[in-house]
Amino acid sequence: MSTIEQHKVVDSRGSFCPGPITDLFKAYRSSQLGDVIELLATDPAARADVTAWAQKSGNELVDIIDEQGYIRIVVKITKKRS
Amino acid sequence: MQRVVVVGSGDGGTFTANLLASELRNEIHGGLASVQLVGEHLKHPFQPGNLDIAFKGASPDKYVKVETELLRKEVDFIHDPAVKIDFTARSVATVSGRTLNYDYLVIATGAVADPSKIPGLAEGAMNFHTGAKDSQRIWESLQSFKEGTVIVAIAGTPHKCPPSPNEAAFMLDDFFHKRGIRDRVKIKFLTPYPRPYPAEKISHVVEPLFMEKGIEVTTFFNVDSVDPSKRKIYSLEGEAFDYDLLIAVPPHHGADVIINSGLGDADGYIPTDKGTMKVKGQDGVYAIGDATDIPVSKSGVVAHLQSVVVAHNIVSEMTKSSDILEYNGRINCPMEVGPRRAIFVSATYTSPPSDQSPSMVKYYMKRSFAMIYWRALNGSLESIFDIFFGQTRFPAAKQQEGEKPLIVVKSSQRSDKAYA
Numbered sequence: 001m002s003t004i005e006q007h008k009v010v011d012s013r014g015s016f017c018p019g020p021i022t023d024l025f026k027a028y029r030s031s032q033l034g035d036v037i038e039l040l041a042t043d044p045a046a047r048a049d050v051t052a053w054a055q056k057s058g059n060e061l062v063d064i065i066d067e068q069g070y071i072r073i074v075v076k077i078t079k080k081r082s
Numbered sequence: 083m084q085r086v087v088v089v090g091s092g093d094g095g096t097f098t099a100n101l102l103a104s105e106l107r108n109e110i111h112g113g114l115a116s117v118q119l120v121g122e123h124l125k126h127p128f129q130p131g132n133l134d135i136a137f138k139g140a141s142p143d144k145y146v147k148v149e150t151e152l153l154r155k156e157v158d159f160i161h162d163p164a165v166k167i168d169f170t171a172r173s174v175a176t177v178s179g180r181t182l183n184y185d186y187l188v189i190a191t192g193a194v195a196d197p198s199k200i201p202g203l204a205e206g207a208m209n210f211h212t213g214a215k216d217s218q219r220i221w222e223s224l225q226s227f228k229e230g231t232v233i234v235a236i237a238g239t240p241h242k243c244p245p246s247p248n249e250a251a252f253m254l255d256d257f258f259h260k261r262g263i264r265d266r267v268k269i270k271f272l273t274p275y276p277r278p279y280p281a282e283k284i285s286h287v288v289e290p291l292f293m294e295k296g297i298e299v300t301t302f303f304n305v306d307s308v309d310p311s312k313r314k315i316y317s318l319e320g321e322a323f324d325y326d327l328l329i330a331v332p333p334h335h336g337a338d339v340i341i342n343s344g345l346g347d348a349d350g351y352i353p354t355d356k357g358t359m360k361v362k363g364q365d366g367v368y369a370i371g372d373a374t375d376i377p378v379s380k381s382g383v384v385a386h387l388q389s390v391v392v393a394h395n396i397v398s399e400m401t402k403s404s405d406i407l408e409y410n411g412r413i414n415c416p417m418e419v420g421p422r423r424a425i426f427v428s429a430t431y432t433s434p435p436s437d438q439s440p441s442m443v444k445y446y447m448k449r450s451f452a453m454i455y456w457r458a459l460n461g462s463l464e465s466i467f468d469i470f471f472g473q474t475r476f477p478a479a480k481q482q483e484g485e486k487p488l489i490v491v492k493s494s495q496r497s498d499k500a501y502a
Contacts, residue, residue: 016434018280019377022239025274025304029318049276053302057319081306081320 005034013042013070020046021053024075028059031077036062039073047071084115084400087174087184089164089339091121091149093129094371094385095190096459101393103156104461106400110156115400117156118182120174122163124149128455129382132210133246133418135217136329137224137253142214145452152459164191167343169364186366186396189345189352190389191337193242193372193380199333200237206310207235207330210250211242223327224257229266230326235315236273237305238333242372242380245417245427247271247331248279248288252420254329255295269296270323272303272315281435284417284427291419291440305330334380336373351375356431357408358478359392366399368392379413379427386458386467387412387474394475406478412471416448424448 010027012020020041027037039050047064050073054061058079065072086106088099099119109115131145150159162176167189174182195211197204210217234251251271258264271278271292277285278292278299292299304318308328315330316322335341336350345361346352353362354374361367370392371385378384391409398405411431418424423440424447457463 015377017282018239018275021276022274025239029304045282052276056302079320081316081318 005036006031007036007038009038009040011040012046013040015041016043017045017049019043021049024050024053024073028077028080031080033077033080033082035077037075037077039075040067040070041073042070044071046073050075083113084109084185085183086115086117086186086188086396087182088117088119088188088190089167089174090190090192090337090373091119091123091126091159092190092192092371092385093382093459094192094373094389095119095121095188096126096149096152097386097461098188098190098370098389098393099157100152100154100460101389102396103154105393105397107154107156116158118158118160119153120160120162120164120176120182121149122161124161126152127214128452130243130246131452132214132217133249133253134452135214136210136220137250137257139221142218145214147456152456154460164339165342167339167345169345169367172366184366186399187368188392188396189340189361189367189369189373190371190385191340191373193240193334193351194337195242195332195334197237197330197332199335200305200307200330202308202310203237203305203330203332206308206313206315207237207328207332209330209332210246211331211334220329224254227267227327229263231268231270231324232327232329233270233272233315233323233325235271235303235305235328235330236275237330239274240380241331241334243415244280244379244381245415247273249418250329251292251297252295252418255297256421268298270298270300270325272300272305272317272323274302274304276301279427281427281429283435283437284425287419287425287438287440288417295420334372340373347375349375356411358395358406359388359409360395366396368396376411378411378431379415381413381415382455383414384412387471390464391475407475408478409475410473412474414471416444416451418445418448422446 010023012023060076060078062074102117106115126149128145134140162178166175208220258267278288279285306316306318336346340346341350352369354369356376359368370388372380391407415427419440422445424445429435
């Protein structure tokens with residue numbers, strides 16, 4: 001049985017460290033391989049934190065986009081223990 | 083008659099009930115107001131004491147008092163756990179079948195540490211977040227531990243007392259040193275965060291101390307499961323570590339009464355205005371402490387500071403006053419970082435923790451809090467706390483213009499009392 005890949009938007013705007021990365025991990029916990037998580041954050045530390053996590057964990061950092069007043073970090077789940 | 087019901091008799095609930103009873107004492111004696119505190123436990127623990135029970139062998143009796151002895155006589159303590167809160171009917175149902183109607187409600191139901199949320203965690207790990215008995219189990223296990231790997235893991239966020247996992251690692255280091263077997267014990271710290279402590283400035287203190295003491299850190303470790311038979315802990319990211327003793331902070335969620343009443347978010351925390359502490363979308367309903375979804379530390383100090391705001395705002399609502407306060411996100415979490423050394427993790431919504439150095443003075447301040455906690459619950463230390471904590475709340479209308487000094491209006495000074 002195939003599963004449908006999910007696209008989740010996690011809005012952490014207004015939240016400061018460790019809020020955004022914690023919100024990302026919540027989404028990661030309930031995600032499946034192939035899912036895409038978009039993290040919206042106003043905390044500039046989210047950029048480095050998510051990048052470091054993706055590098056270490058082997059998940060794919062698809063993009064980091066500077067939006068007006070916040071950043072949009074796109075991660076594809078390619079590594080997760082099942 | 084103005085009826086206030088406070089649900090939950092932990093730090094925040096007990097203190098809020100006492101503050102309201104103090105402010106409204108004349109009205110309560112005159113039959114114009116009531117303060118009911120709905121609680122599950124007759125005994126009130128000082129929860130930070132669990133660290134001392136687990137890692138220093140302190141007696142649990144040292145950290146517990148009878149709830150009714152902590153309450154002003156004007157508080158009607160109802161030892162009958164709440165099972166349902168109905169915002170529409172403005173009522174609280176208790177396990178014995180009572181229905182308590184309210185005009186104002188304070189939800190102080192706390193957070194629940196729940197090892198069952200991670201496969202194998204309840205069987206494979208011990209913890210000091212589920213009470214004094216479980217903390218004692220850690221102390222007992224440490225007595226017979228001779229060599230091997232002890233893992234301290236954060237198995238879910240947010241959790242109560244953010245510094246406590248770091249403190250546990252420091253205390254283990256001290257314990258094994260005192261027993262003379264530190265060289266035979268590997269202490270490993272597993273955290274989902276990018277660094278040993280989530281706030282960068284605090285991590286600047288913790289990280290070198292962990293290195294100095296040989297406490298190994300693995301970051302970005304989101305606990306997936308534990309296999310008790312293999313004594314192995316696994317992360318979602320695919321890492322795994324063997325352990326001989328596993329001490330893990332369990333995932334937390336909101337109280338059952340909140341979840342069963344359908345009032346919380348996905349984790350059972352109540353959507354709350356981070357300034358006024360009003361439950362979003364509700365009139366006359368407030369939430370404080372660990373029960374809320376506010377992104378600040380789940381700690382007693384936070385609940386305490388929010389209680390002051392909530393009690394003030396309820397009295398203002400009763401008196402039709404526009405004098406509403408907002409909590410500014412002040413946190414103040416002490417962290418022991420080795421023998422007789424501590425730091426304070428202090429911040430607000432707009433000011434992250436700053437650089438600091440461990441000191442003996444901070445250590446003894448932390449230790450003294452275990453003694454003054456009980457007096458703090460009756461409000462008699464507020465003038466000292468106002469000096470120590472500085473600004474923790476602001477007049478609501480003024481906050482957007484900039485942080486103005488607090489102007490406290492005591493009940494005796496109010497000229498606009500108009501209790502219905």
